[in-house]
Amino acid sequence: xxxxxxxxxxxxxxxxxxxxxxxxxxxxxxxxxxxxxxxxxxxxxxxxxxxxxxxxxxxxxxxxxxxxxxxxxxxxxxxxxxxxxxxxxxxxxxxxxxxxxxxxxxxxxxxxxxxxxxxxxxxxxxxxxxxxxxxxxxxxxxxxxxxxxxxxxxxxxxxxxxxxxxxxxxxxxxxxxxxxxxxxxxxxxxxxxxxxxxxxxxxxxxxxxxxxxxxxxxxxxxxxxxxxxxxxxxxxxxxxxxxxxxxxxxxxxxxxxxxxxxxxxxxxxxxxxxxxxxxxxxxxxxxxxxxxxxxxxxxxxxxxxxxxxxxxxxxxxxxxxxxxxxxxxxxxxxxxxxxxxxxxxxxxxxxxxxxxxxxxxxxxxxxxxxxxxxxxxxxxxxxxxxxxxxxxxxxxxxxxxxxxxxxxxxxxxxxxxxxxxxxxxxxxxxxxxxxxxxxxxxxxxxxxxxxxxxxxxxxxxxxxxxxxxxxxxxxxxxxxxxxxxxxxxxxxxxxxxxxxxxxxxxxxxxxxxxxxxxxxxxxxxxxxxxxxxxxxxxxxxxxxxxxxxxxxxxxxxxxxxxxxxxxxxxxxxxxxxxxxxxxxxxxxxxxxxxxxxxxxxxxxxxxxxxxxxxxxxxxxxxxxx
Numbered sequence: 001x002x003x004x005x006x007x008x009x010x011x012x013x014x015x016x017x018x019x020x021x022x023x024x025x026x027x028x029x030x031x032x033x034x035x036x037x038x039x040x041x042x043x044x045x046x047x048x049x050x051x052x053x054x055x056x057x058x059x060x061x062x063x064x065x066x067x068x069x070x071x072x073x074x075x076x077x078x079x080x081x082x083x084x085x086x087x088x089x090x091x092x093x094x095x096x097x098x099x100x101x102x103x104x105x106x107x108x109x110x111x112x113x114x115x116x117x118x119x120x121x122x123x124x125x126x127x128x129x130x131x132x133x134x135x136x137x138x139x140x141x142x143x144x145x146x147x148x149x150x151x152x153x154x155x156x157x158x159x160x161x162x163x164x165x166x167x168x169x170x171x172x173x174x175x176x177x178x179x180x181x182x183x184x185x186x187x188x189x190x191x192x193x194x195x196x197x198x199x200x201x202x203x204x205x206x207x208x209x210x211x212x213x214x215x216x217x218x219x220x221x222x223x224x225x226x227x228x229x230x231x232x233x234x235x236x237x238x239x240x241x242x243x244x245x246x247x248x249x250x251x252x253x254x255x256x257x258x259x260x261x262x263x264x265x266x267x268x269x270x271x272x273x274x275x276x277x278x279x280x281x282x283x284x285x286x287x288x289x290x291x292x293x294x295x296x297x298x299x300x301x302x303x304x305x306x307x308x309x310x311x312x313x314x315x316x317x318x319x320x321x322x323x324x325x326x327x328x329x330x331x332x333x334x335x336x337x338x339x340x341x342x343x344x345x346x347x348x349x350x351x352x353x354x355x356x357x358x359x360x361x362x363x364x365x366x367x368x369x370x371x372x373x374x375x376x377x378x379x380x381x382x383x384x385x386x387x388x389x390x391x392x393x394x395x396x397x398x399x400x401x402x403x404x405x406x407x408x409x410x411x412x413x414x415x416x417x418x419x420x421x422x423x424x425x426x427x428x429x430x431x432x433x434x435x436x437x438x439x440x441x442x443x444x445x446x447x448x449x450x451x452x453x454x455x456x457x458x459x460x461x462x463x464x465x466x467x468x469x470x471x472x473x474x475x476x477x478x479x480x481x482x483x484x485x486x487x488x489x490x491x492x493x494x495x496x497x498x499x500x501x502x503x504x505x506x507x508x509x510x511x512x513x514x515x516x517x518x519x520x521x522x523x524x525x526x527x528x529x530x531x532x533x534x535x536x537x538x539x540x541x542x543x544x545x546x547x548x549x550x551x552x553x554x555x556x557x558x559x560x561x562x563x564x565x566x567x568x569x570x571x572x573x574x575x576x577x578x579x580x581x582x583x584x585x586x587x588x589x590x591x592x593x594x595x596x597x598x599x600x601x602x603x604x605x606x607x608x609x610x611x612x613x614x615x616x617x618x619x620x621x622x623x624x625x
Contacts, residue, residue: 320366356396438471559599
């Protein structure tokens with residue numbers, strides 16, 4: 001007993017000492033963090049080291065000190081600390097991340113990749129971080145190999161390689177006439193043929209021409225450019241295209257220059273045609289690959305870009321197409337969508353609605369793409385909600401539908417097709433503005449059902465399927481306009497997408513409108529169309545078809561018309577569990593119950609198929625409806 005008491009006392013003392021040391025180590029850690037934030041990495045390392053002298057197994061002190069060592073470029077020490085951190089916590093993601101960075105700095109590419117792969121194994125949710133890190137390793141390895149190859153070509157005396165260095169030296173001469181620099185830049189652009197020349201341009205400080213040469217910088221940054229300054233700026237844009245095409249390291253480096261970052265939006269909205277054209281060409285290089293897009297998002301305030309690029313829909317030349325290509329590519333980046341939210345209501349939507357109402361005055365092909373891009377941006381819930389609440393946006397969409405329907409040429413048809421897609425996306429929301437326009441929207445779509453273009457008809461049905469639930473008045477008007485007969489006609493023609501939208505539209509109409517129920521019974525003799533849809537492989541179609549059937553069985557004679565069909569067997573199959581969706585099972589069960597209530601002779605067939613138990617279980621659904 002005495003021995004156990006001594007052990008217990010010792011354990012308590014150790015726990016107390018541990019707690020005291022923990023408190024002291026945390027205090028030193030905070031002091032180290034404060035020094036790190038101020039950029040005083042030497043003091044930070046001292047404080048972390050003092051903390052580790054008190055508490056040797058505190059993982060955070062090792063990783064924090066490793067981070068400070070990285071800043072001091074003491075990479076081996078950083079790796080050593082990360083290894084100690086992993087002894088404290090073998091799943092420490094920060095340790096693997098910092099160790100990967102240190103190995104990368106030492107050109108240990110394989111070891112760096114292994115560190116990042118560990119992060120992915122520990123936490124698969126860190127895939128974005130893993131992807132970025134691996135990409136950084138790949139780019140750095142490629143950069144190093146490119147530079148080694150370029151250096152060999154210089155050492156071997158290859159003329160093309162030497163000419164890059166000579167041209168850059170000539171451009172480095174100060175205080176020359178602006179025409180001298182413009183001519184030199186053009187010669188340099190012509191000399192850059194492949195990756196080797198691009199690399200030599202970079203390694204010989206080619207990008208610094210803007211920073212180090214006052215004549216070039218002043219001409220490029222001038223607000224109102226004279227003819228010579230325009231030529232200089234265009235020449236620079238051509239040069240940067242030449243050195244950045246297919247070269248991600250050069251793309252990265254160019255955007256690290258403040259003057260380039262500041263001027264790009266200005267050049268993009270320049271009133272000088274050639275400057276705007278070549279700026280678009282340069283930005284296109286970035287937007288065409290994932291790394292380039294990320295560089296743009298990281299270095300540029302793209303909230304203005306959406307407006308600037310949209311404005312180019314007014315252009316009748318290739319600028320409009322280039323601008324839409326860039327916008328389309330940028331929408332793939334989540335951070336771009338996040339930036340778009342900030343300016344959408346105040347700046348972007350007013351411009352967009354203006355373009356929609358000016359369909360006859362703008363580049364229709366570019367406008368169609370612009371509308372499609374805005375539709376894609378609606379994948380972002382915040383953007384979609386803002387657009388769906390915009391009364392002017394809905395008015396503009398309806399005006400465009402009218403104007404395109406009247407003209408009917410291919411370019412206008414593309415605009416019409418695009419705006420219907422946008423409306424479908426916006427109708428994923430539900431609000432008072434949508435309810436207000438529901439009758440108008442459904443009326444336009446009913447008119448479009450006469451279109452010869454099957455794509456437009458399909459989207460018009462899609463819009464109907466999403467707008468009708470917003471308004472009983474819209475349903476009534478659509479039913480009066482013969483929507484049921486039209487949907488049956490389209491459903492007979494088949495087509496998976498049109499069938500999906502068409503049967504959804506019918507289910508909405510028959511749910512609340514007796515006239516629609518009677519129209520369906522008249523239009524679909526013996527429910528031949530619905531029966532075919534009930535055997536579809538698409539469960540959403542099956543569920544809506546079963547719902548429609550159930551709603552229409554209240555019409556006198558409807559259930560009797562199905563006596564010699566296999567409807568009982570089909571509904572029983574879906575209600576009995578063949579369908580994976582519960583809603584499909586319920587709709588089939590309800591239809592089966594209503595069928596037997598409306599026409600008891602169906603019970604005979606049900607009994608033969610041993611389906612009475614399913615019928616009994618379905619009666620609760622029937623009574624609840």
